[in-house]
Amino acid sequence: MIDISQLPEWAKIEIKKEDLLAFAEKLREEGIPGQTPPSKTEEDVFFDFLEMCDFLGIAQSTGYQRVSRGEIPHFKKGRRLYFRKSELLAWVESGRRKTTEDLNEIAEQYLRATKTGF
Template identity: 40%
Template sequence: MKDTLTFDQLPEAVTKMQEKLDNIEQLLLQRQEQSPEQEELMPITQAAAFLDLAIPTVYSKVCRKEIPVNKRGKRLYFYRSELTEWIKSGRKKTAEEIREEAVQHLAISNKKTKVF
């Protein structure tokens, strides 16, 4: 635990805190500037390369509505962020994660079934 600040130490502490806040603000601004680049639309060739799939495979996934897509005329476009989320949605849980969920579920169920 940190020592309590004295009145004389407050100006220095406030200065350090302001510097840290400025650094956090800069990091957030940099992150916001990077986000629009990820939101650029990709044609099917780039999307297939990003997913490491053959173009016909991407077309078949689009036809089966398995993959997020934007259509303009006869052209298909994909957002990188949507494809990334689509990939993440297919993540399989580890045995430990499943076990932890089961424990939490049982704990909640036991609380509901207790009679007071």
């Protein structure tokens, strides 16, 4: 095997197309030597429309309605829709309703802060 870094500056190398494609495929599979591949975070995960409907457990017609009304956060590139998993989770969590226990705690905090009691 030839160490390319040892070649003089004036040297030229001829590479066949299939060798270059094989090298690119190896880099894609194994990554760059000496570098740790970036880990996929939840933010990096994108769904297409059908995956989004499945993830949220809604019918496709409901999905189309909510997307067209701008209720579900999404990206549009050309005719395709993309949905980031973390944004879908945040959207679902934003609709959380307070429980009776939560409301009672808020009321108690308010009463303590205003120093009025019954």
